[in-house]
Each structure stands twice: as C-alpha cells, then as structure tokens.
Amino acid sequence: MTDMILRNGRITTLDHTRPDAEAIAIRDGLIEATGANDEIMRLKGDDTDVIDLGGRRVIPGLNDSHTHLIRGGLNYNMELRWEGAPSLADALRMLKEQAARTPAPQWVRVVGGWSEFQFAERRMPSLDEINAAAPDTPVFILHLYGRALLNRAALRVLGINKDTPNPPGGTIEHGARGEPTGLLLATPSALILYSTLAQGPKLPLADQINSTRHFMAELNRLGITSVIDAGGGGQNYPQDYEVVQKLDKDDQLTVRIAYNLFAQTAGEELSNYEHWLTMTEPGAGNAMLRMNGAGENLTWSAADFENFLEPRPDLAPVMEAELEPIIELLAANEWPFRIHATYNETIDRFLTVFERVNGKTPFAARFIIDHAETISERNIERVKALGGGIATQHRMAFQGEYFVDRYGAKAA
Structure with missing residues (x-):
C-alpha cells in the first residue's frame, strides 16, 4: 500500500524523459511513482497520508x-x-x-x-x-x-x-x-x-x-x-x-x-587494511549503513594538508614505497578507495602509483581524489582514464583569500 502521496507540487525527478511531475507516491521508504496529480492519487489507500504541497518544489x-x-x-x-x-x-x-x-x-x-x-x-x-x-x-x-x-x-x-x-x-x-x-x-x-x-x-x-x-x-x-x-x-x-x-x-x-576506513597509525597502515580485510568488505551492512571502502587517509606519508597559510608541503620520498603496497592490496581485493590531496604535485605522484598498480592489477572498483583544488587538466584526464573521480568541497569559500595571497588570483 502507498504510505504517502505528495500532490499539487513541482517535483524534480531527475528522469530525463520526465524531468518534472505534479505528484509523487512513496511506499516503504522508496519512491513508488511520479506523475500527474490524478494519476498518482489513484494509488491512494485508506491509510495513505496525503500532503498538498501548494505548488512548492520538491527535490531529491x-x-x-x-x-x-x-x-x-x-x-x-x-x-x-x-x-x-x-x-x-x-x-x-x-x-x-x-x-x-x-x-x-x-x-x-x-x-x-x-x-x-x-x-x-x-x-x-x-x-x-x-x-x-x-x-x-x-x-x-x-x-x-x-x-x-x-x-x-x-x-x-x-x-x-x-x-x-x-x-x-x-x-x-x-x-x-x-x-x-x-x-x-x-x-x-x-x-x-x-x-x-x-x-x-x-x-x-x-x-x-x-x-x-x-x-x-x-x-x-x-x-x-x-x-x-x-x-x-x-x-x-x-x-x-x-x-x-x-x-x-x-x-x-x-x-x-556509506563509510570509509581511515588508516590511523603511521607505520601500521598496511597492516590496518590487511586486518580490516578479514573483518568486513565493501557493501557490508544495509541500505542505511554500509562499508564503502578505504580512505581518505591510506598512508600518513601521503598527507599533504590543505593549509594555505603555509607553503605547499613536499611529500616524503618514501611516500610511493608506502602507498603502492596498500593500493596493490586494495586493487587485488576490489576495494574502492579515496585519498586526500589538495595539490597537483601530490596528485601527480599518486596517479603514477595508481597507473603502475593498474597495469598489473586493473582496478575493478572506483577511486576518488578528495579536494583536488589545484589539479591540472592533464591529471583530470589521467583520473578519468583510470575510472576514478574527484570529490570537491567548498574550501576556497573559507580559504580563498589566503590562496590568492600565496599563489595569485590567476591560480585561484
């Protein structure tokens, strides 16, 4: 039975074949149907809650x-x-x-x-x-x-x-x-x-x-x-x-x-993930709470910290040697992962590691570069070629003035 109907509104459906609707039916916490008012009202049962939106917009x-x-x-x-x-x-x-x-x-x-x-x-x-x-x-x-x-x-x-x-x-x-x-x-x-x-x-x-x-x-x-x-x-x-x-x-x-598992202790990151592989797997849980993969910290030597009040940090030379076996482990077990990176110089080094691992064990799961404020067009294409994505935030709204002071308005 339909639990709830929202009618007489402007419903954004995100369905390209029918981007707008007047009404929406909800059943067991899921969208049952969208459409015209009279069409959706035919789904009404004796105990269905009906809310008149009065022309208001509803978005997902x-x-x-x-x-x-x-x-x-x-x-x-x-x-x-x-x-x-x-x-x-x-x-x-x-x-x-x-x-x-x-x-x-x-x-x-x-x-x-x-x-x-x-x-x-x-x-x-x-x-x-x-x-x-x-x-x-x-x-x-x-x-x-x-x-x-x-x-x-x-x-x-x-x-x-x-x-x-x-x-x-x-x-x-x-x-x-x-x-x-x-x-x-x-x-x-x-x-x-x-x-x-x-x-x-x-x-x-x-x-x-x-x-x-x-x-x-x-x-x-x-x-x-x-x-x-x-x-x-x-x-x-x-x-x-x-x-x-x-x-x-x-x-x-x-x-x-959907939660990611974040390596906590410097020097023990690989063993963290080896241990967690025995405890859980991506997708474990249910529709409301589930494990999503690794990150956003995979190894502390790969953390570049987004503090525009300070010069860009150079990652330690050992970063690649510490990151690569973790990426190999995740790729072999088809774990999605995400990794924090603000600067293009950091992302460039990460992608070289990812490409090397992908050449041996093709990525079967997606990865995300988090933040990526200064990523170059070339590295965006490298992310795309590996099947990855970028998660951007509104950091520049808080730190934009500091970024301009250090790197210039053109870079911003």
Whole structure:
C-alpha cells in the first residue's frame, strides 16, 4: 500500500524523459511513482497520508560525497557554531553565553565552519578577547586547518606550559616571557590541532547517541539525506562506530551513511587494511549503513594538508614505497578507495602509483581524489582514464583569500 502521496507540487525527478511531475507516491521508504496529480492519487489507500504541497518544489535528497558525520556526530552537542555570525562581536557574545552554560569539565569547541572574512570586522578574535569571554571554561577554537586558539583555562587543563615541546609538524606559540600564548600552529601538519582537540572530555554513550541524532537532524534540515563518511583522524574502526551501529539497529538513522576506513597509525597502515580485510568488505551492512571502502587517509606519508597559510608541503620520498603496497592490496581485493590531496604535485605522484598498480592489477572498483583544488587538466584526464573521480568541497569559500595571497588570483 502507498504510505504517502505528495500532490499539487513541482517535483524534480531527475528522469530525463520526465524531468518534472505534479505528484509523487512513496511506499516503504522508496519512491513508488511520479506523475500527474490524478494519476498518482489513484494509488491512494485508506491509510495513505496525503500532503498538498501548494505548488512548492520538491527535490531529491542531497548527497554529501565527503563529510565526517560519524566523528562529528559524537561531539556535535558540545560545539558552538559560528557559521552565519555576521560580526566578531556576535561570535564573542555567543562564546560568552556558551561558556556560561557549559558544565565542567566540558570544553567549548568551535570546530571550523567559519572564517574571519564573514565578520563585519574582517579579522580574527584575539586571545585577550577569548579569555575575557571565557575566563574559566576551557575553549578550543579551530581556524581552518591552520591554527587553533586556546584560552588560559584550556592551557591549564592540557598542561601546556613554557616547557612543553613543540610536537612534530606543529608549533606552540610563546610570548616574550616564554609562556604559551594559546595559539597552536599547523606548520604544516594539522596533527597538533587534531591531537589537542582529541584530549577534550568525551560524552557518555547515551549523550553521543543524542548528539548524533541532533547532527543528522541539522543535515536533514539542509536537505541532506545521504553521505559518504570519509573517516578521519582518531576515528578508529570498529570501536568508534558503536553509536551509528546502535542508531541503525534501533531504526533511528535519518541519513544514509556509506563509510570509509581511515588508516590511523603511521607505520601500521598496511597492516590496518590487511586486518580490516578479514573483518568486513565493501557493501557490508544495509541500505542505511554500509562499508564503502578505504580512505581518505591510506598512508600518513601521503598527507599533504590543505593549509594555505603555509607553503605547499613536499611529500616524503618514501611516500610511493608506502602507498603502492596498500593500493596493490586494495586493487587485488576490489576495494574502492579515496585519498586526500589538495595539490597537483601530490596528485601527480599518486596517479603514477595508481597507473603502475593498474597495469598489473586493473582496478575493478572506483577511486576518488578528495579536494583536488589545484589539479591540472592533464591529471583530470589521467583520473578519468583510470575510472576514478574527484570529490570537491567548498574550501576556497573559507580559504580563498589566503590562496590568492600565496599563489595569485590567476591560480585561484
């Protein structure tokens, strides 16, 4: 029986033979039929819900081809979101209010989604302003993948002091007297940012479930009904998938999730994938939650980090030697994969490895280059020849000014 009919609307079908319709019938969560009002209304049963759209437009649900729903959902309820804040004054007011209602020992976290160029003041918040807004509650503010601003309360709970050494690929800024200022710099590796954020208190399982449901509701509000989850640093399989697996089991997922497995530990990436091959396979799961393949990190030596505040990093000479056996393993087992790459120079080296492996074991599954902001036309053709694809994001909306400063308007 038809469960629901939407009538008297403008339905975008994406069917080239019939791109528009007046009505749509839904049965068991799937599209049953589209067509004219009278045609679809003939499918109505005694218990069918009928909604009059009043001429409104209906489009298919949107798919986000690169996001981090699983990791982001665990922390969504703890985040303060600055996107849409028209001024820095508004953002600092929001920070002060959030700090006042955040219970100890939780932090206030502003994790991306904003740029100083959205503010009327056209500038970053100062550390003094952050400390004035939140003198006692730890605050972590992520700015792109380039830096993080921590207030004094966060420095205290993290134990960062004048004697704390810089981690590899990162810098802890110090003042004239040697004390840490609260500014962490990715120079060029974002590991300092991820690892610091990961030290914050975690929510208990019940609250992580609630947080993930709120995150999905926000995605639904924006029209997103399915995503590809690209894994992420600190997102370990299978333990960090407990929340989405429980939501799936309880029929509470409102976004379809296809997830990729992200190698976590430098030097152990190949063994990670060898182990996961014994545990799962692409397509494992169901229509709402399934395993999608490998990536977006396949080996840490291949990470080029998209920080336009810093010069383009040159990947280590060992990258090819570490990446190739992983690609060989994935190709032999017909696993789709995706790999993070911002710069054409990085992509060029990746594709040479892919072509070499494909010559021995032709790819039976697709691959994706993630981001690819500076990819050349020649390398686009190489991706196409291998049967791959490119997943682009809106990074330039947040970092475009920095890109122009470093590489010029023509390159942008």
